[in-house]
Amino acid sequence: MREVAFIKQNKEKWFHFEQAIFGKNLKNPDELASLYIQLINDLAYAQTYYPKSKTIIYLNNLAAKAFQKIYKTKREDTNRFVHFWKVEVPMIVYEYRRYVLYAFIIFGSFVGIGALSAAFDDTFVRLILGDHYVNMTLENIEKGDPVAVYKSGSNWGSFIGITLNNLYVGIRTFILGVFGGLGTGLSLLYNGIMLGSFQYFFHKEGVLWESVRGIWIHGAMEIFAIVIEGAAGLMLGASILFPKTYSRLTSFKMGMKDGVKILISTFPFTFCAGFLEGYVTRYSNVMPNWLSVGIILITLSIISYYYLIYPFILNKKLKKQYAII
Numbered sequence: 001m002r003e004v005a006f007i008k009q010n011k012e013k014w015f016h017f018e019q020a021i022f023g024k025n026l027k028n029p030d031e032l033a034s035l036y037i038q039l040i041n042d043l044a045y046a047q048t049y050y051p052k053s054k055t056i057i058y059l060n061n062l063a064a065k066a067f068q069k070i071y072k073t074k075r076e077d078t079n080r081f082v083h084f085w086k087v088e089v090p091m092i093v094y095e096y097r098r099y100v101l102y103a104f105i106i107f108g109s110f111v112g113i114g115a116l117s118a119a120f121d122d123t124f125v126r127l128i129l130g131d132h133y134v135n136m137t138l139e140n141i142e143k144g145d146p147v148a149v150y151k152s153g154s155n156w157g158s159f160i161g162i163t164l165n166n167l168y169v170g171i172r173t174f175i176l177g178v179f180g181g182l183g184t185g186l187s188l189l190y191n192g193i194m195l196g197s198f199q200y201f202f203h204k205e206g207v208l209w210e211s212v213r214g215i216w217i218h219g220a221m222e223i224f225a226i227v228i229e230g231a232a233g234l235m236l237g238a239s240i241l242f243p244k245t246y247s248r249l250t251s252f253k254m255g256m257k258d259g260v261k262i263l264i265s266t267f268p269f270t271f272c273a274g275f276l277e278g279y280v281t282r283y284s285n286v287m288p289n290w291l292s293v294g295i296i297l298i299t300l301s302i303i304s305y306y307y308l309i310y311p312f313i314l315n316k317k318l319k320k321q322y323a324i325i
Contacts, residue, residue: 001247003050010042018062037091039063041254045246087314089265092258094311096235103231106185107192114196118204125201128194134201146207147214151282159278166222166270170229174236174263181237188230195223213292214284218277220300225266225273228307232259269303 001009017039043059050056093100117124126134133149140148152158169191176183202211239255240248276299284292 001049001250003053003055006046006050007055013038014042014059014062037088037095045250045254084261085265089261090306090311090314091318092261093307094315096231096258096262097311099234099238100228100231100307102234103188103227107188107227107230110189110192111196114193114198115200116196117193118197118200125197128197129201137201138205141205141207145285146202146205146210147281147284150214150277150284155279155282157278158282159274162277163271163274166225166274167267170226170263170266170270173226173229174233174259177233177236177259178240179237180241181234184230184233184237187233188227191223191226210285213287213289213296214281216296217281217284217292217299218273220273220296221269221276221303222273224300224303224307225269228266229263232262235259235262272299 039059040063043056043063046053046056046059114128136149137146140146150158169187173184173187176187199208199211202208236255236259239251243251246254276295280295
């Protein structure tokens with residue numbers, strides 16, 4: 001794209017943001033929450049393709065003034081690490097919130113399909129989970145410990161093995177988004193159907209509650225993280241299929257950059273899920289109900305707040321800051 005076209009395409013957005021920085025009246029303040037991230041993306045694009053242009057100076061100054069005014073009372077936020085988790089990731093999630101919604105809809109739909117398939121076809125669970133796992137679980141149920149499989153191996157060995165596997169699943173789910181999001185959709189399909197059939201299997205055997213109070217101690221964060229990673233993969237696919245006014249390559253680079261940031265943000269939750277599975281889930285059958293349910297609700301609340309609630313709170317907060325500047 002020629003520089004003249006790039007400026008023409010974005011000048012209205014920049015002017016709108018400039019109004020916020022220098023205290024002019026705003027007609028559409030709802031758009032301001034995502035403009036800062038877009039401004040940084042435009043600056044990166046200009047630095048790449050127009051390295052000697054005065055446009056870079058303009059955008060850099062505008063971004064610097066915005067940053068100073070937004071965070072002038074929060075020196076700790078100038079720490080790149082803190083800023084990444086506290087501002088950057090939540091604002092990216094907010095900007096691409098529709099893909100988070102799509103991921104949950106897709107995953108939830110296939111969970112339902114998995115449960116219904118298991119309900120109407122007795123062989124479906126064995127097809128999805130395998131004969132060995134089903135037979136082993138049936139034996140464990142007969143022994144009175146439906147989730148005994150999580151007690152095999154050492155604590156640290158289980159923690160490391162499970163965490164590495166979950167990291168692999170999450171990274172693969174995201175990377176498969178390069179196929180226009182289709183690969184990510186198939187990953188969500190497989191995991192959703194497996195979860196639905198898995199839980200229905202326990203329901204059919206009359207031990208659904210025992211499975212829930214055990215498996216979801218680690219499953220709340222583990223499954224939630226997979227869905228978020230799926231959202232990142234759908235973002236990546238959309239950046240290829242729908243480049244908007246950018247070139248397809250530029251759109252892909254932007255989608256990859258934002259998607260990787262969301263992917264990285266899930267890693268701490270994946271580590272936490274692995275730790276819980278390796279060190280806590282194995283004791284679920286001797287825990288009081290209040291403790292296992294408490295752990296499930298706390299872990300689910302933490303990850304839900306970070307991805308589903310906090311981005312909207314931060315967006316509202318930044319809009320107020322923009323409005324009073």
